[in-house]
Amino acid sequence: MYKKIVVSVLCFLMVLNCVGFAVEAETISLTANYNEALGMIKAAEDAFLPLTTAERKTNFSVGGEYLKTDIGIDALIEIIQDESDESPSFFKELAVNKDLFIFALCIIKSLPEANRVAAVDEFLAKKQYDVQDEDQQAALTDVYEALVDEEFRNMFADEHGRNENTLLNLFSCIKGSFVLTDNATDTDKLALESIDEDGPDSFKEKLENNLSPLFSEINGTSTQNGESVIKAIIAAVNSGASDAMISDYKKVFDALGMYKEYIPEETPSKPRRSGGCGG
Numbered sequence: 001m002y003k004k005i006v007v008s009v010l011c012f013l014m015v016l017n018c019v020g021f022a023v024e025a026e027t028i029s030l031t032a033n034y035n036e037a038l039g040m041i042k043a044a045e046d047a048f049l050p051l052t053t054a055e056r057k058t059n060f061s062v063g064g065e066y067l068k069t070d071i072g073i074d075a076l077i078e079i080i081q082d083e084s085d086e087s088p089s090f091f092k093e094l095a096v097n098k099d100l101f102i103f104a105l106c107i108i109k110s111l112p113e114a115n116r117v118a119a120v121d122e123f124l125a126k127k128q129y130d131v132q133d134e135d136q137q138a139a140l141t142d143v144y145e146a147l148v149d150e151e152f153r154n155m156f157a158d159e160h161g162r163n164e165n166t167l168l169n170l171f172s173c174i175k176g177s178f179v180l181t182d183n184a185t186d187t188d189k190l191a192l193e194s195i196d197e198d199g200p201d202s203f204k205e206k207l208e209n210n211l212s213p214l215f216s217e218i219n220g221t222s223t224q225n226g227e228s229v230i231k232a233i234i235a236a237v238n239s240g241a242s243d244a245m246i247s248d249y250k251k252v253f254d255a256l257g258m259y260k261e262y263i264p265e266e267t268p269s270k271p272r273r274s275g276g277c278g279g
Contacts, residue, residue: 027216032100034240038147040104043096045152053159059090060160064120066091073109077102077214103215110206110226111173119173128165129172131255139251140164146245172256177203178230180253182262188243190234190250193260195227 048056066072080095080102095101108116131137144153144164156162181193196203204226211223221232237246253259 027212027214028099029217029220030099030103030215031219032097032103032236034236036097036100037236040094040097040101041147042149044094045149047090047093049152049155056160061124063091064124067108068117068120069113070109073105077105080105099215103211103218106210106214107207109210110203111177112201115173115175119170123162123166123170126161126166127169128163129169129255131165131168133251133255136251136255139248140168140255143245143248143252146248168252168255175256175258178258180234180250180259182250183238184262184264187262188246189238190246191262192227192231192234195230197227 048059051059066076076091079091080098131140141164144167148156153163176196178195179193181191183189183191197205199205207226207229208224211218211226211229215223217223218229219232219236221228223229237249241249250259
């Protein structure tokens with residue numbers, strides 16, 4: 001059954017691609033904090049838990065098809081923005097914080113389509129990310145248990161054969177977009193080490209192009225600068241997450257090759273002046 005629904009979604013997206021699509025909306029200034037982002041996870045749990053196993057599989061597949069392509073994400077944004085009862089309701093249930101949800105979709109849209117396609121297909125195939133380091137795996141498990149309720153974790157494993165490593169493999173489509181490091185003045189916190197900014201197809205450029213038609217600012221930071229947007233997100237995490245949680249995040253990003261430990265530059269020591277007796 002869900003294969004037929006996926007085919008219908010693909011046909012819908014093909015029609016949109018033929019006629020062209022543009023999101024028309026006034027730009028807004030978005031204010032969001034760490035706890036609001038965690039609320040999106042809770043909303044997803046509340047939406048998925050009451051469903052049957054078959055219904056969840058359908059929504060995994062349909063949602064994945066939307067996320068694979070730019071035109072699919074545009075269509076999903078249109079569905080969420082539509083206040084009528086004619087568009088699919090499940091994705092509106094996920095978007096309890098509509099603006100923040102759309103903001104997240106814009107970030108996903110800024111990732112290469114090939115990465116998204118691979119990540120979604122591997123998620124549906126239940127592929128797990130292979131974390132070699134024991135400390136990194138322990139951190140990943142700690143993050144999973146902290147962010148996702150036990151009831152959902154049990155359902156996800158028992159009925160769908162998926163766990164934290166499956167989700168990390170899905171999340172790995174973000175690799176190559178940016179690299180994190182420690183804050184130079186407070187190494188318990190996070191900072192941005194670097195961002196992909198090479199050319200018009202870079203993550204930075206696409207992030208600016210995807211956000212600016214919809215959002216003027218994020219937490220007071222202009223969306224015209226993709227690097228500043230990522231820094232604003234990092235600042236929200238630093239403000240809302242505990243140092244222990246941030247330490248786990250660093251290890252998880254390290255497992256993805258997206259974290260580099262901050263090492264202060266050594267200040268060259270001044271040559272010692274040799275004393276001597278005048279003759």
